[in-house]
Amino acid sequence: MADPEIPPPPWQRLPDRSSRKRREPISRDAIVAAAIGLLDREGLSALSMRRLGEELGAGAASLYWHVGSKDGLLDLVLDELIGEVEVPDPDPARWQQQLKETARSQRRVSLRHPYLVRVSIGRIPMGPNALRVTEGTLAILRAGGLSPRLAVQGYLLLIDTVNGFTVDETGVEDGGAPQLPPEELQKVADMARDYIASLPPEQFPNMTDLAGEFAFSDPDERFEILIDIFVDGLARRAAAR
Amino acid sequence: MADPEIPPPPWQRLPDRSSRKRREPISRDAIVAAAIGLLDREGLSALSMRRLGEELGAGAASLYWHVGSKDGLLDLVLDELIGEVEVPDPDPARWQQQLKETARSQRRVSLRHPYLVRVSIGRIPMGPNALRVTEGTLAILRAGGLSPRLAVQGYLLLIDTVNGFTVDETGVEDGGAPQLPPEELQKVADMARDYIASLPPEQFPNMTDLAGEFAFSDPDERFEILIDIFVDGLARRAAAR
DNA sequence: GGTCTAGTCAAACACTGTTCGATGGTTGGT
DNA sequence: ACCAACCATCGAACAGTGTTTGACTAGACC
Numbered sequence A, B: 001m002a003d004p005e006i007p008p009p010p011w012q013r014l015p016d017r018s019s020r021k022r023r024e025p026i027s028r029d030a031i032v033a034a035a036i037g038l039l040d041r042e043g044l045s046a047l048s049m050r051r052l053g054e055e056l057g058a059g060a061a062s063l064y065w066h067v068g069s070k071d072g073l074l075d076l077v078l079d080e081l082i083g084e085v086e087v088p089d090p091d092p093a094r095w096q097q098q099l100k101e102t103a104r105s106q107r108r109v110s111l112r113h114p115y116l117v118r119v120s121i122g123r124i125p126m127g128p129n130a131l132r133v134t135e136g137t138l139a140i141l142r143a144g145g146l147s148p149r150l151a152v153q154g155y156l157l158l159i160d161t162v163n164g165f166t167v168d169e170t171g172v173e174d175g176g177a178p179q180l181p182p183e184e185l186q187k188v189a190d191m192a193r194d195y196i197a198s199l200p201p202e203q204f205p206n207m208t209d210l211a212g213e214f215a216f217s218d219p220d221e222r223f224e225i226l227i228d229i230f231v232d233g234l235a236r237r238a239a240a241r
Numbered sequence C: 001g002g003t004c005t006a007g008t009c010a011a012a013c014a015c016t017g018t019t020c021g022a023t024g025g026t027t028g029g030t
Numbered sequence D: 001a002c003c004a005a006c007c008a009t010c011g012a013a014c015a016g017t018g019t020t021t022g023a024c025t026a027g028a029c030c
Helices: A028-042 A049-055 A060-067 A070-082 A092-112 A116-120 A128-143 A148-169 A182-197 A205-216 A219-239 B028-042 B049-055 B060-067 B070-082 B092-112 B116-120 B128-143 B148-169 B182-197 B205-216 B219-239
Strands: none
Touching (some): A060 A070, A092 A116, A116 A148, A148 A219, A148 B148, A148 B205, A182 A205, A205 B128, B028 B049, B070 B116, B092 B116, B092 B148, B092 B219, B128 B148, B148 B219, B182 B205
């Protein structure tokens, strides 16, 4: 037998197993968790299969055994994050406040993970967490006495409305950073304000007049206006007829 | 001089200029128009610089001289399409209907170009057409007597609301086709309905109960509910105080 | 021991947006 | 007529992407 101390000749090109093998096998859950961590830290454009692989100390190809595709992974990520939204148990007397509370919770989650809304586009959330949220929201609407049809339409509209708001709110980002710092954001807002103010007033009387309002418009206030209008309108519609 | 009739010997490997040169030079406008045509025909995922180049009978690198980057191109595409939305001249007596009309027009454009909302994400539309639409919408709101602050907040919310609705409506597409045919869409809806109906009723009483409503929920009706609620709510808020 | 299978992964494929440098046509100046 | 400058085009290359293939290995079962 050959002495194991003697290294094999270099031209034999034995596979290098130094970095291989030792692996408590990666699990689907670990992949999803690592993906969310990477997304939170570095934003949507930083998530690639290779990058995620090395984050887990694994090869990119290994991931496919567990999640099938990047699209499949994002489905899992989406449902995982939907699990973070809180929906209260229905109380018929307070259904309007409860609806607003779920909307606020949904917005909070979308702000905590600014890539979320972008990921959700084109996906119909049907994972276990999504089902839970949907069921809970419908329960609140029905507790409010809405008709079956209006409950469903209202539920769908609520999601669209909150998503439409947050997709805008979290839209200008992801040049790498998950969310640009407030000062940078303020600078962008100021530039926009200055540009608007510099337009020819005879052609854009309203914009130039309202340039200051654009700069100071508060997203929190705006969101509250939105859900006020929406929930009120829904209640009014339910009460009519 | 060499007789131009005699072809050069093949080993000389002169550059092949057969497909080169003859080009009434491509213009920025022509590029944008071709991009929109390609997007309308084959959807967002079909738009690549190489593909767009050959669509114009040009090389991909040539496009960069005119539009700078793909992102820059999409900015131009966005503003061009925003130019398709119609906003009426303000009439104080009819400002609520007029607001709804612009919302409907915006939706129509987004349905005619299903990739539009996706393109608009992360972009602040500031092209000439966007300015025109913004100015016109603000004019209507101010004609309605809204305060400066509420006018701006209302304008921003209107856009978010309509976009949120249409991003959902046009979301499930672009596997290549710009919009899947209605039958396919109905099949997806039916599958979702069946799946919802098959859930355990004790855990999801409301979803199973309302499964039918999900399948039959009409987007047109839903959109009308949405703008009804929104415009009404905005008017009520303007009247209060 | 042997066989089987679940899991890992390097390498390759076909794409993507973008940059570089070479090339040519056109224009204006002399 | 010549020559330089400029505008515009584009092949080739670069770095990156998602995904597939096929070889491989470690552990479990018989």
